[in-house]
Amino acid sequence: MAVFESLLVGEIYMDIHKAIIGKIAKSYSNGSVSSDKKTKEVVSLFKMDNQLGRVVIVEHGKPIGLVMRDNIFYRLGSQFGYSLYMDKYISKIMNKNPLILDYNTPILRVSQLAMSRKKANLYDYIIITKEEIYYGTVSIKELLIHVSQLKVAEARDLNPLTNLPGNRLIEEDITHRIKNKDIFSVLYLDLDNFKVFNDNYGYKKGDNIIIFTAELLRDAIKKFGGSNDFIGHIGGDDFLIVTEPLKDIKISEYIIEQFDKNVLRFFSEEDIRNGYMEGNDRMGHFYQMPLTSISIAIISNEKQRIDNHLQISDIAAELKKHVKNKAGSNYIKNRRSNY
Known part of the structure; x- marks a missing residue:
């Protein structure tokens, strides 16, 4: 009878069907603000950090909305956009229904939910919570790369x-x-x-x-x-x-x-x-x-x-x-x- 050989196991559990989204979520110190902030304050965060793609709006530690860099600058660039939005509370113009998922949600399930969103929100960041408190975000690019890596790893380890x-x-x-x-x-x-x-x-x-x-x-x-x-x-x-x-x-x-x-x-x-x-x-x-x-x-x-x-x-x-x-x-x- 053949028995399987001893192989090194990494710290990250790489079974594609059991990999969870929280493992790849990232959090930034300037990546979230409270709902009572003005739009101009959020715009200032984006201007200070060119790599910042999103800001999560939180209330008592829980995420309630999302502002994407491209979306807010598109609004400000429209006619009267600057005067219309800059002094408004960010809660008035944020996306009130972003995709918010628990840390332990399987990555394959996240991928399905993310890609079934409306076209306008398809590339919005995914918000991750842990025990309902804001934990971090995952970009669609990061999600797709990780799913692809998992599939390649799985295919390599499947019996042909x-x-x-x-x-x-x-x-x-x-x-x-x-x-x-x-x-x-x-x-x-x-x-x-x-x-x-x-x-x-x-x-x-x-x-x-x-x-x-x-x-x-x-x-x-x-x-x-x-x-x-x-x-x-x-x-x-x-x-x-x-x-x-x-x-x-x-x-x-x-x-x-x-x-x-x-x-x-x-x-x-x-x-x-x-x-x-x-x-x-x-x-x-x-x-x-x-x-x-x-x-x-x-x-x-x-x-x-x-x-x-x-x-x-x-x-x-x-x-x-x-x-x-x-x-x-x-x-x-x-x-x-x-x-």
């Missing part, structure tokens, strides 16, 4: 055959859960007698079984998992699922049932009828091997303390020895307790 996250993202997900003190189960899945299948049917058909398995795992999580569940492809015929302990058995049973029912389409009628594959190994010895099945080892920190991903990998390797001693597709769950 299954499009599932590879070892780095697997390690990040588990490490993130351990740091958060989450209660979770890890399902290690691998195919039995897969090498024999490859030898008998060729790598092309072997790839088809791998793709079928990946789709089956997605289907199982869709039916019985949750939005926070994770599916990874360790490599070859080894996969991993992270879910909640209450769901691990149901997911495992469904995968086994559906795998055994549908994997037969990859075999010849003769092998199905016999119930085994036969051939000669590299030493020329004749063999008969059972049809490809799936084994699942379940490790949970529900009753056992787990401090790192390598500990999970070690337990999984031990469990796999036991589950593979059983004929056909099976699962086994670690029920030891050290709390």
Whole structure:
């Protein structure tokens, strides 16, 4: 059984589906003013700092509006604009409905909301709050760059055959859960007698079984998992699922049932009828091997303390020895307790 290698994990959690907007928000000392300020005072801030693109209007620490540099100078440049606006309170001319989002909002959700705004406000800064208090802002440029970087990083770590996250993202997900003190189960899945299948049917058909398995795992999580569940492809015929302990058995049973029912389409009628594959190994010895099945080892920190991903990998390797001693597709769950 292959297990994922140890890789360095950065301080910033880079899973695109869990990255939050607050991590890239920026705050400036002159970037916010109270609602009782005059327009001329805000204009003065813009004139003093050519890099300042926006000013957030706050009331008791909470953001209530936004003034964009381009917008305010456009107004002042219109006929009578200077005399009309300079002595007005900034609250009278600010954008009263800016996009205001919490620090922990997922970046992908922010991107969707930002790009669905009206054309006139499409490039307005996004205001970020923490516990409803003004925290900082994110420009559309910064948002798009960061989303692009996350997508590139994710694509680099996706298995090219299954499009599932590879070892780095697997390690990040588990490490993130351990740091958060989450209660979770890890399902290690691998195919039995897969090498024999490859030898008998060729790598092309072997790839088809791998793709079928990946789709089956997605289907199982869709039916019985949750939005926070994770599916990874360790490599070859080894996969991993992270879910909640209450769901691990149901997911495992469904995968086994559906795998055994549908994997037969990859075999010849003769092998199905016999119930085994036969051939000669590299030493020329004749063999008969059972049809490809799936084994699942379940490790949970529900009753056992787990401090790192390598500990999970070690337990999984031990469990796999036991589950593979059983004929056909099976699962086994670690029920030891050290709390």
